[in-house]
Amino acid sequence: MDEKKTSPASSPYGSAREHFENKPGRTVDPESISRDKLNALFENPLGGISYEQLMQDVDQFCQRWELMDHLDVFKKGALVAQNPHKVQDMDILTDADKNFLEREHTHKWSQPFTLYWLVIMCSMAAAVQGMDETVNNGAQTFYLQRFNITTDRFSTNTVNNLTGLIVGAPYLACAILGCWLTEPLNSVFARRGTIFISCAIAAAASIWEGVANSWVNLFLARFVLGLGIGSKSSTVPVYTAECSPAPIRGALVMMWQMWTAFGIMLGNIMGVAFLNVGNDLNWRLMLGSTVVLPLIVCAQVYFCPESPRWLVKKNKVAKAYESFRRLRPSDIQAARDLYYCYVNVELERTVNKGRNFFQLAGELFTVPRNRRATLASWVVMFMQQFCGVNVIAYYSTTIFTQSGFSESSALLASMGTGILNWVFAIPAILTIDTYGRRNLLLFTFPFLAIFLFWTGFSFWIEPANSTSRARVGMVTAGMYLFEVFYSPGEGPVPFTYSAEAFPLHIREVGMSWATATTWCFNFILSFTWPQLRSTFKPQGAFAWYATWCLIGWVLVLLFVPETKALTLEELDQVFNVPTRKHATYQLRNAMWQFRVWVLRQRLEPLPPFYLGAEKLEES
DSSP: OOGGGSOGGGSTTTTHHHHHTTSOOOOOOGGGSOGGGTHHHHHOTTTTOOHHHHHHHHHHHHHHTTOGGGHHHHHHHHHHHHOGGGGGGOTTSOHHHHHHHHHHHHSTTOOOHHHHHHHHHHHHHHHHHHHHHHHHHHHHHHHHHHTTSSSTTSOHHHHHHHHHHHHHHHHHHIIIIIGGGHHHHHHHHHHHHHHHHHHHHHHHHHHHHHHOOSHHHHHHHHHHHHHHHHHHHHHHHHHHHHHSOHHHHHHHHHHHHHHHHHHHHHHHHHHHHTTTOTTTTHHHHHHHGGGHHHHHHHHHHTTSOOOHHHHHHTTOHHHHHHHHHHHSSSHHHHHHHHHHHHHHHHHHHHHTTTOOHHHHHHHHHHSHHHHHHHHHHHHHHHHHHHTSHHHHHHHHHHHHHHHTOOHHHHHHHHHHHHHHHHHTTSTHHHHHHHTOHHHHHHHHHHHHHHHHHHHHHGGGSSTTOTTOHHHHHHHHHHHHHHHHHHTTTTTTHHHHHHHHHSOGGGHHHHHHHHHHHHHHHHHHHHHHHHHHHHHHHHHHHHHHHHHHHHHHHHHHHHHOOOOTTOOHHHHHHHHHSOHHHHHHHHHHHHHHHHHHHTSOOOOOOOOOHHHHHHHTTTO
16 A cells, blocks of 8 residues: 555554655755855754654664664654654654643743753852952952062062963963863763863862962962863853753853852952951962862762763763753653754764864864854954953952052952842843844943943042042942943853854864953953053053943944844854945944934835845945
């Protein structure tokens, strides 16, 4: 009997067969597709496969990886992965299966304990990161005196350079070594092992910082600390994304930024907590206090499952299925996600066949679509540092002291910047997907510039009075308001944007580039600030970074397309638009907005970008 004439009722797969049996088999050769349009292949690699071929592939998959005991659930999972919007029409699925799949969207936060345990661990790792960054803020005043750096022993220029070198040592290590160690560490030790090693390094470096007996020793301790920071900052968000269900993946990955802000707050709190501990212990306890959180993470990560995607890449598919079963509410969800992940990894291997790390890194600049994504991610990562936020994170205590605060009051005021940074990072989870990445940056950059100008120019208030309350109040208000606008904009956007912009087949290389960019300019900022402040005074130093915020607004306008809620294929379309066309359209759009909203003119709307961009040269 002709199989196509069989009624759905006579097939154990029911109407599911109707949705797939007429689809053509594979007709696309990955090598025949341009390197700047490969994302389209990853959009749904199961979409062009016939029903019979899909069932045959699943059978071979289960045989190869000794999963035949789970063959039926993998057949269901593959069908769901191929056409997730037809779930309710598939007779092959039981009511329980359909209920689990529906609850993914109606009760998306109803997840297994293991997933939340993993998220807590990753959040703690983010807090380690933030605390490592800011605990030095309160400590530096005391250790600079302890090691006779701020005495007559050195010239002013040398004092500024040594201060910047010690403060910036971790970020120098991140940029030149830490970020680039991520790939080999992950390859050998997996995600969990890399997180464990990076936190172990952080714990050891914290103890080393606390017992340092010279500025050279302290510099070395902080440099080693950076080796852990670099690999941790690249691995934890990837690990979270690879383990999270799609409906809540973005929110869970965003936890990295939110809990980094929490760690920044904790670092400032430690400065206040140990302020009055005497006998050369206060700064040692401040720096050494960061040993606690990484040890907790080292213990937590032991009980977390390994990344299923990493296991698949290492051909440990059965173990990947066990990981997914711990991370998903039901077996069908675990089977669906594993099979879809497996197909993507195999496709990735085909696409990258014969290409090593350096060749893939070269594609960031030689393939036009990737080059535009590289430029856009560079802009947002560069501006995350040159908006000036880490001037406040690393030097706020000395800034407040210079404005007229006592040491104890300056530490308390610094704690306020950390609290605001964290509090206003919380709503960013909602605003980043509501208003978009680009719009948040365009909205917040002008305010960042305004409040940096405000802070710097406030140092001209009553300059003859070293304890001017008016100056202190204005400086504090300017720095606090800066944090309010930083947290929902340049705080969460750069890492989120960079993770989306690059095509899947070079995403890991792209993220290494992006994180190396941010840590490189982080070091430049932390190293040069003391000299910048000394040479140009606070007024000129803050005006320098305020001006960069205005430049950043222009760079985002011209070179950073929106990526919110776009599919992989749509991302290819976005980044395949030539930079000149995108920039020209955005300039016209900015002028249109000005004429409509400021000059109150009535104008015809501009054509949508993807139409307008193509017609700009014709008009």
